[in-house]
Amino acid sequence: MDHIIEIKEVLKKYEDFTAVDHLNLNIKKGSFFGLLGPNGAGKTTLIKMLVGLLRPNSGDIFIKNQKMTRDNVFLKTKMGIVPQHINLDKELSVKENLIFSAKLYKLKRDPQEKRVEELLAFSELKPIENKLSKNLSGGMQRKLMIVKALINDPEIIFLDEPTVGIDVNTRRKIWDMLKGMKDMGKTIILTTHYIEEAEYLCDQIALMDKGKIFHLDTSKHLKSNLGTFTVEYFNDAKVTEYKYFQSIEDAKQYTHALCGNYILRDTNLEDVFYNFTNRKVR
Known part of the structure; x- marks a missing residue:
């Protein structure tokens, strides 16, 4: 498989603190890639650079053979992002959150309605589509965040601690969703410090600490x-x-x-x- 993401000698510092330390990494198209490490390992900082929210102090990031910058709108339209923190409009219903997201991507009305219905069915959120997001459980909010990130049918999906703070049963249902996304041919980059999550989902796992990846392989190896x-x-x-x-x-x-x-x-x-x-x- 071709590499869809190439990270070359990327350094990110905050004054005297090095968050990402001259990191080199290639991620294959269609893979489910896990970044595993403790809090402060540099996982979230790396994701923010990959999606163009942060600029490296040095080094380069290439996605689909294009250099990633804060102004690269084309690459950003190919991405779906699920952040650590809840990013839903609490006063909108489940369905309205998806419609609003579709409008931001300027989807036309007919494709928009079809896409929203597909995602409601895929996520099993259809029965609660009219419920306000502020009244959802933490697990249902996480599910909605994930399908919201799929509204533009992205090629690459970034998941930053997508199951943090939710119960075991809901976490496993979300894992099924994530495996379904992999089956669609998406490239998925997951950051987590839930070891079982990385072991269950990921094709390749990078063990990260102190801004460096010190081991990269399959879970089995x-x-x-x-x-x-x-x-x-x-x-x-x-x-x-x-x-x-x-x-x-x-x-x-x-x-x-x-x-x-x-x-x-x-x-x-x-x-x-x-x-x-x-x-x-x-």
């Missing part, structure tokens, strides 16, 4: 490179330690020498992230 199995136990100082093994036999053999309780389990992405940064995602 990230885990297998560390070790397929993990032994988790308390040491004599009552500090949790983790040992990683490629075979279940080696892992079991290691546990024979342990005096206290232990857990033998499959390695997950949190193990990978913790191993490389020595601090857990929160």
Whole structure:
């Protein structure tokens, strides 16, 4: 697949603080790409530069072989953006929010009505289309934000912590929506510090901390490179330690020498992230 996004030596600083540190990254067209890292890792800053809201101090960003700038209107029409914070008009209904967004993109009336109905059906928001957005649950507001970002049928969708603060059941329904978007051929860039979310959704995952991407691979390879199995136990100082093994036999053999309780389990992405940064995602 061709690269739809190319990031070359991008640096973004705020006075003495480096938010994104000479970052290089290519993202393939049609992929579901995850940026995983703790708060302050640089994920949101990177997204803001990708969509043209921030200008890098140095380096270049190319999208669809065009340089991304704040004035590149063509590229912005190819994007859908779901920010961290609620961006709905609270006094408008679900349907009216979508209609208003369609008008901003100057969709003609017939295509506009068709697109709104398609998105209401896709998101399963049709039964509450006349409900004011301010009266929706947090999860329903997040769903509406996502379909609002789809109104212009974008090629690239940026999702910045799209499921933050919502319950598990609603989060999984939103995951189904996001997988449906991937099936439409969209390129999706997701920032999250929910490890399970990245593991479940993404084709490729970039582990990011302190403005740098320190590991990039599929979830499966990230885990297998560390070790397929993990032994988790308390040491004599009552500090949790983790040992990683490629075979279940080696892992079991290691546990024979342990005096206290232990857990033998499959390695997950949190193990990978913790191993490389020595601090857990929160």
